Amino acid sequence: MIYKEEGSIFSIESLNEKVFRLKIFSPNIAQKALPGNFCHLRVNQTYSPLLRRAFSFRKVEKDKNSFELLIKVVGPGTELLSRKNPGEKIDLLAPLGNSFTIPKKNEDMVLLGGGMGIAPLFYLIDFLLKKKYNPEKITLFFGVKKKEELILIEELVSSGIKLHITTEDGSAGYKGLITSLFYQELKEKRVIIKNTKFYACGPNPMLKEVSSISRRLNLNCQISLENHMPCGIGACLGCVVNTVKGYKRVCKDGPVFDAREVILD
């Protein structure tokens, strides 16, 4: 079921120079959204910007009829969103897309979140922990450019999962790319491939590398993709990605795909 719902902004909070957290009250959507799903929202009621913007759910609180999005200011649309105020209404279309396949009880899970790609992984982790999943079975690689981008890190630290931090400038954790550390851990067998479920979300160059590693080592890896999506529901064919099975719609066939099947460039 897809809901077109007028949500109400509960809170808006700046997390660093560019990123903010939007908490929205929206009963129908909050009851149905799964980890990996996304929300297509209209920035305002004018034609500037014209099209809706897609954001994955970073947290969903069914009991409070609300959900959270993490948004980075990258252009005029997100800039306008960053200036919203609590109490303002917002036009929502959700939940859209497929969702992550949830592992069986206490299988090992390895998650890779690059930059804003951490958003859907927050929800995945929270979803599993609420279902009493053993946090020690979850390993998260969180990679960013500099330590200021390690948004909501306290929440991850206190959750009890295993956490690897990487920064490109070395201001926190391992210095380098998230995929470099990940590959190193795989090579040295600190990350075991057999029976482990892998999940990744992040910028395209990172996902391209994850996809290439997944093919090479046959990882059971799901990646969540991002794209410009005019309709968000599979009608316009504007957001396709190339895969070994031909072009697939990111909004409807995805956004979660098997990393071994996606061909990114």
Added chain:
Amino acid sequence: MNPDLSVRIDKVKFSNPVLVASGTFGYGEEYGSIFDLNKLGGIITKSITLNPREGHPPPRTCETSAGMLNCIGLANVGIDRFIKEKLPFLRTLKTKVIVNVAGSSVEEYVKVVKRLEGKKVIDLLEINISCPNVKEGGIVFGSNPESAYRCIKAVKENTSFPIIAKLSPNVSDIVEIALAANEAGADAVSLINTLVGMAIDLETKKPRLTNITGGLSGPAIKPVALAMVWKVAQKVKIPIIGIGGIMNYQDAIEFILAGACMIQIGTGNFVDPECSIEIVEGLRKYCRENRIKKIGDLVGKLKTK
């Protein structure tokens, strides 16, 4: 007073003048999970070609000022799968079904329409002679009156469905093309398809679309579309279906005043998936408030003096 919103094209009676434009509504199923499709005047499917088409490589879309560009490239399942996989859903609807047909040769158009013959679920065909993104996607036929005539005439001779010729704005005189389609036997014309446009990424110095150029749609093109509908309405006798940046009922009424008896919603579906049915309600309310008994009474009632 309950105003009469019904409209007729040839023998087909629509409950209201609001259609959803080809390429923006898939084969209907997707939007069916959001609202009751039977509230629409009709649904126009994605363009169907003889063989399946993968379409252009991504990126296929980009947003522009009050509009968007696309170069989907007529991606579609092809006529066989369309009949097998998509028609059954359309059969469950009470709204009118219009199948959009595209081709790279007159023979291809004819083959596709012949395959559709006898399918009871279909009410009309829209013949796409105006896709700007694919050389073989119809624009060859839609860009001059002789070839438009040839294509529409061949289709007309091989189908028992009423046909709509969908026209391109990327021509020197759209009225000539509309007249040719009329003469060839089209039962209606729909206009406009998208305008050729382009956008460039300054950082990479690359075009934002893989196909370099694409089709511009959305509110940005509404004034152009409106002018073309008005010009065509001055000369052409068959019904005109207005398309181009219609976002609300006020836009729809502008097109009706300019001479369109029906309208299509395209990009508006993306901005608000319920835009089309809100327009139906808006038209009803407008007619009631302005004591208009029949929406048809408004067609072409532009006051130029």
